[in-house]
Amino acid sequence: MEFEVTHPFHPWRGQRFVLSTRKQNWGEDRVMFYDAEGRLRSLLASWTDVGEPDVFIQVAAGRSFVRPDDLATLAALIEQIERSHGD
Template identity: 30%
Template structure:
């Protein structure tokens, strides 16, 4: 959707801002509805800029908000599974890199 696209500065009129709810259960802003003041892209993909107060702007992936439909794995888990298999595999890779072990070798031991 064309939600919270900002071609102006973050100080643009609040009338143009859409409210977005943070849905990721481990995010500090979970369940808060915040104005989206912009949209940016970085090497990890798209990020929404959410205004938490007068001075704080949080960069949040759209998947962690109500702008994106819930992930089918999470829905099928009916609240029991908070993490997707893809997220767990990414965590295995990260732990492997941080510990100096090969991510491929770590996956082979699963």
């Protein structure tokens, strides 16, 4: 079975690979495959067309670099750092 890398910012986007196996690795759903040099590689399954499509990636259609929740987390972290380094 082949799969395609679909993550909009991954350098392998659009490339197809032969699926070796799919498994949970450190709590992540990953696909395992061999690259052109014969090395075993893995990617998050959500970055491929193997599983359910990521709704955010579909809706954003490459127009957004971050998810709203991730942006809110980053803003809170920046605020915390600014407070800890303030006068």
